[in-house]
Amino acid sequence: MKHSEWEKHLEELPLGSGGFSPKSMKQIKERIRLDGKRRSPIRGITIAAVCTLLAAGVWAVGDYRQALFPSLGASKTDEQEFRLNVQYGDKSSFMIRFGTTYMLEHPKASFEVSVPSEEYGQKQDLASYKKWVSESHADVLRFPLAFVDDLAADGVIVPLDDLIKQEKLDLEALYPSAVDLLKEAGNGRMYGIMDDLDMNMLIYNRSLFRSKGVPLPEKGATWDDIVRLAARFEGARDQGKPAYGFSYGSVPDPFRMIYEIGQSQGLSIVDAKGRPQVNSASWKVIWGQVSEGLRKGWISDELPDHAEALDPLTAAIAGNPFYNGRSAMTLQPYLSWYVMSEAIQQGMLQDEWDAIPMSAPTAPGKISSLTDGMVYAINAKSANQAQAMKFIHYLASKERSTKAVETGGPQLLLAAMPGATIGDGSPIGRYYESELDVSAVLQQAERSQLPAYSRVMSVLSAKANAELRDITDGKSTVDEALARLQADAEQAAIAVESEAGQ
Amino acid sequence: MRAAFLRARGRSLAMAVLAVGMIAASSGCIGKSQPPEEPTELTIAFINQMTFDAFYGSAFQSVYPNTSFKIVPLLDPVYSSNNPDFGVALKEMFETKKPDLVILWDAQYKYAADAGWLRDLENMASLNKFDLGTLHEGMLDRARSNEEGKLYGLSPTFNSSAVYYNKTLFQRYGVPLPDQDMTWDEILRLAGLFVDQPEGEDGVRGLSMKSLTKPFYLMSDIAKTEGIEMYDKVANRLAFDSKAWHALISNVTAAYQRGTFVAEPYKTKGQHIGLDEMRDRDLFAQGKAALTVESDYYVTELKRLYVDFEWGVLPGPVQTRDPSRGGDISVDTMFAIPADSGHPKEAWKLIEAVMSERMGEVFAERDFGLPVRLNGRMAKNPLYEVFYKLRPVPLQAEYSIGANEKEELMKIIEDETDAATAGRKSVDDAIAAIQEAGSRLLPDRK
Numbered sequence: 001m002k003h004s005e006w007e008k009h010l011e012e013l014p015l016g017s018g019g020f021s022p023k024s025m026k027q028i029k030e031r032i033r034l035d036g037k038r039r040s041p042i043r044g045i046t047i048a049a050v051c052t053l054l055a056a057g058v059w060a061v062g063d064y065r066q067a068l069f070p071s072l073g074a075s076k077t078d079e080q081e082f083r084l085n086v087q088y089g090d091k092s093s094f095m096i097r098f099g100t101t102y103m104l105e106h107p108k109a110s111f112e113v114s115v116p117s118e119e120y121g122q123k124q125d126l127a128s129y130k131k132w133v134s135e136s137h138a139d140v141l142r143f144p145l146a147f148v149d150d151l152a153a154d155g156v157i158v159p160l161d162d163l164i165k166q167e168k169l170d171l172e173a174l175y176p177s178a179v180d181l182l183k184e185a186g187n188g189r190m191y192g193i194m195d196d197l198d199m200n201m202l203i204y205n206r207s208l209f210r211s212k213g214v215p216l217p218e219k220g221a222t223w224d225d226i227v228r229l230a231a232r233f234e235g236a237r238d239q240g241k242p243a244y245g246f247s248y249g250s251v252p253d254p255f256r257m258i259y260e261i262g263q264s265q266g267l268s269i270v271d272a273k274g275r276p277q278v279n280s281a282s283w284k285v286i287w288g289q290v291s292e293g294l295r296k297g298w299i300s301d302e303l304p305d306h307a308e309a310l311d312p313l314t315a316a317i318a319g320n321p322f323y324n325g326r327s328a329m330t331l332q333p334y335l336s337w338y339v340m341s342e343a344i345q346q347g348m349l350q351d352e353w354d355a356i357p358m359s360a361p362t363a364p365g366k367i368s369s370l371t372d373g374m375v376y377a378i379n380a381k382s383a384n385q386a387q388a389m390k391f392i393h394y395l396a397s398k399e400r401s402t403k404a405v406e407t408g409g410p411q412l413l414l415a416a417m418p419g420a421t422i423g424d425g426s427p428i429g430r431y432y433e434s435e436l437d438v439s440a441v442l443q444q445a446e447r448s449q450l451p452a453y454s455r456v457m458s459v460l461s462a463k464a465n466a467e468l469r470d471i472t473d474g475k476s477t478v479d480e481a482l483a484r485l486q487a488d489a490e491q492a493a494i495a496v497e498s499e500a501g502q
Numbered sequence: 503m504r505a506a507f508l509r510a511r512g513r514s515l516a517m518a519v520l521a522v523g524m525i526a527a528s529s530g531c532i533g534k535s536q537p538p539e540e541p542t543e544l545t546i547a548f549i550n551q552m553t554f555d556a557f558y559g560s561a562f563q564s565v566y567p568n569t570s571f572k573i574v575p576l577l578d579p580v581y582s583s584n585n586p587d588f589g590v591a592l593k594e595m596f597e598t599k600k601p602d603l604v605i606l607w608d609a610q611y612k613y614a615a616d617a618g619w620l621r622d623l624e625n626m627a628s629l630n631k632f633d634l635g636t637l638h639e640g641m642l643d644r645a646r647s648n649e650e651g652k653l654y655g656l657s658p659t660f661n662s663s664a665v666y667y668n669k670t671l672f673q674r675y676g677v678p679l680p681d682q683d684m685t686w687d688e689i690l691r692l693a694g695l696f697v698d699q700p701e702g703e704d705g706v707r708g709l710s711m712k713s714l715t716k717p718f719y720l721m722s723d724i725a726k727t728e729g730i731e732m733y734d735k736v737a738n739r740l741a742f743d744s745k746a747w748h749a750l751i752s753n754v755t756a757a758y759q760r761g762t763f764v765a766e767p768y769k770t771k772g773q774h775i776g777l778d779e780m781r782d783r784d785l786f787a788q789g790k791a792a793l794t795v796e797s798d799y800y801v802t803e804l805k806r807l808y809v810d811f812e813w814g815v816l817p818g819p820v821q822t823r824d825p826s827r828g829g830d831i832s833v834d835t836m837f838a839i840p841a842d843s844g845h846p847k848e849a850w851k852l853i854e855a856v857m858s859e860r861m862g863e864v865f866a867e868r869d870f871g872l873p874v875r876l877n878g879r880m881a882k883n884p885l886y887e888v889f890y891k892l893r894p895v896p897l898q899a900e901y902s903i904g905a906n907e908k909e910e911l912m913k914i915i916e917d918e919t920d921a922a923t924a925g926r927k928s929v930d931d932a933i934a935a936i937q938e939a940g941s942r943l944l945p946d947r948k
Binding site for chain 2: 091092095096099100101103104107110111407408409
């Protein structure tokens with residue numbers, strides 16, 4: 001994956017890092033301090049740039065403001081001073097995203113931030129997480145969806161159903177599919193709320209479809225439907241340059257495209273036991289379709305001009321054919337909306353567009369996979385459960401989401417849906433309107449936590465694009481390529497097993 | 503979906519005009535008890551919208567929840583002090599955008615203050631019974647560092663430096679623990695005790711500062727603390743031929759040649775140095791340096807690194823002449839009200855909010871600077887109180903010289919002091935060469 005640094009920052013965001021990965025944060029600090037120390041003339045602009053980066057990293061703009069209105073979760077009657085301990089990536093990001101607003105709204109509140117262990121940071125697995133929680137004093141925990149059932153079964157987190165009633169938290173205000181997901185994961189009980197969630201949707205350029213006389217994609221279209229439509233753009237041109245039926249991202253990364261398409265179709269690279277299945281019949285079909293699209297030119301593999309010389313945002317816009325009005329369809333999460341809105345504001349994308357779910361054949365109209373999502377829950381050991389619930393209520397308040405949207409954010413979908421006046425027909429509204437296939441999402445979440453998953457993913461990330469190039473160049477076939485990748489993936493999975501056995 | 507519907511950020515001109523009219527009509531009342539009526543829109547010059555939202559948005563919204571804060575972004579490099587003509591761009595911004603409040607970098611602030619574009623906040627503070635006495639003197643001093651010495655701005659946070667020492671290393675080497683309030687001379691002398699010890703360990707230094715790339719930068723730090731001017735602004739000439747500079751260069755050269763401290767250039771070429779290189783350079787954090795002088799943020803870093811030695815932090819380095827002064831106090835951004843602000847009272851309310859005790863508590867929870875309030879938690883925290891103890895040392899005079907000439911001059915000064923510390927030149931010869939360059943590049947004012 002050759003994403004730009006800037007995209008990497010964005011990618012790092014949801015991984016338990018609290019708006020910014022600790023490493024990025026530290027690097028930013030170093031840069032500020034370094035340039036500050038010698039009163040370098042570039043200091044001001046450096047800090048400014050860093051601040052932009054920082055703020056881009058915590059692009060939950062309205063996030064910091066919303067609690068200033070009387071909200072359901074924000075009682076001003078807290079009499080006693082209290083210090084709430086929240087799990088997050090680092091304190092500064094936490095304060096920027098949540099702490100400042102919460103402290104201004106709750107005059108007696110202040111925060112400790114507990115940063116998960118390095119071991120968990122590296123392994124991202126349940127065992128090291130549980131180990132860290134057992135030693136931690138965090139009142140509020142933050143973890144991936146796949147952990148909910150195990151943590152609940154082990155009594156690490158408390159069911160929130162009664163606390164939700166006491167706090168009068170309005171579940172109706174939350175994104176309904178996320179509530180369903182949590183109830184499914186918690187065996188009927190709510191053990192947390194989901195925040196910072198995201199999913200891929202199919203974004204299409206209505207104007208381009210019209211000008212080429214191709215019928216528009218319909219809600220719930222499957223990848224096969226999209227392929228049929230995209231293929232009709234073969235040989236198309238726009239603004240004197242090639243136009244495409246489908247494109248993905250700002251830098252050609254066909255494997256990532258295939259992976260995201262497969263996820264949307266409910267496929268996983270490993271089975272329930274962690275065995276690689278990268279050469280399954282379903283994956284083969286997608287590999288075949290994408291390599292054909294690349295070869296015939298209705299899928300973009302366009303390299304951006306001079307991308308290295310551009311600032312990351314400009315490069316991300318310049319490199320994305322969809323943002324330049326030259327691609328009929330793309331698949332992207334809400335996270336990318338920030339860049340797309342910049343492209344619109346800069347006049348790069350002037351066409352009409354819309355967003356619809358792309359579905360698996362088994363769940364028409366629904367979405368089968370989340371690209372992001374974090375569960376906030378309460379540590380069973382916490383002596384501050386009432387205050388922890390107040391904080392969770394704040395996260396899940398409609399006012400927070402409404403304010404975030406009003407002020408240009410958020411970066412990812414927040415727990416509650418924004419107010420109706422904002423949500424209807426807006427980009428974020430399109431995402432909140434989507435319904436999730438709860439069992440498929442949970443299955444994908446569970447599989448992505450299997451130890452073999454990340455190893456198999458590493459193998460594919462390292463080798464799949466070269467294999468794809470050979471296929472499109474006619475040097476290899478999909479069957480041959482996937483056979484090789486499957487063999488490599490199996491090797492990697494065996495290594496995981498033997499490590500676990502030691 | 504069309505682009506046009508996306509974000510309706512701007513408000514119509516009519517509304518802005520209306521707001522100005524409303525405020526003008528209600529301008530009779532002044533004072534803390536009667537906050538001005540909530541404006542429809544306030545224009546604020548700051549880095550950009552995102553940074554504003556991240557840092558100050560919620561504080562401002564707590565004052566005016568229904569006001570739209572229109573941000574005039576200053577991110578464009580034309581506003582950077584790196585641009586020799588940044589004042590021109592800044593002037594145009596003041597004139598055309600007519601901000602109600604400006605949040606400026608220190609260089610921009612100083613320029614705007616000297617240009618007479620800002621309102622004196624001393625009066626605003628007293629009219630509103632805002633007690634400046636509760637704020638750190640260092641911040642106020644930096645705010646008054648302008649030609650008229652007036653308070654044109656306020657900052658809710660400041661940065662400072664202090665002396666960090668490795669207690670474990672001191673005890674292992676049998677060196678007495680450092681005292682409070684050490685001068686640079688005392689620091690160098692103490693650091694020298696760690697060199698050439700028969701029982702000494704390889705690579706251990708007395709003093710290490712991870713961003714010190716040339717001995718001259720240490721000389722410059724010492725000169726700042728001691729108030730030894732490099733430059734005589736009145737005569738427009740360099741002042742390296744003073745006795746004080748001769749002694750300073752000689753001392754630092756002797757310490758350098760003895761190996762008391764290291765000063766090496768970065769391996770990375772370019773402006774940004776990676777985390778890994780900084781970690782490699784950080785001998786103190788590795789337990790290989792007895793002393794370092796670092797900023798307040800280093801406390802956070804040492805805690806985060808879980809270093810395996812005992813360390814302490816002391817106020818300093820202090821000025822020999824006046825040991826109540828010292829530390830390298832700086833302020834990143836200044837909040838100021840343009841003289842032409844259409845909403846000065848409302849802008850003041852926003853400054854009050856950001857300077858409030860509660861926001862001080864919020865800043866205390868962040869890693870971006872120390873809250874300026876002297877009665878806050880941070881000022882009483884044993885790890886941070888040292889940063890509040892010293893009074894500021896005056897800033898060095900700035901060169902009245904073009905950017906290119908200044909760069910050339912600095913290069914000569916660095917090269918000549920390098921030659922002295924490396925033993926390639928005598929201190930006298932190095933000083934003579936520096937003075938010669940000075941008289942060439944800074945012609946005497948007649």
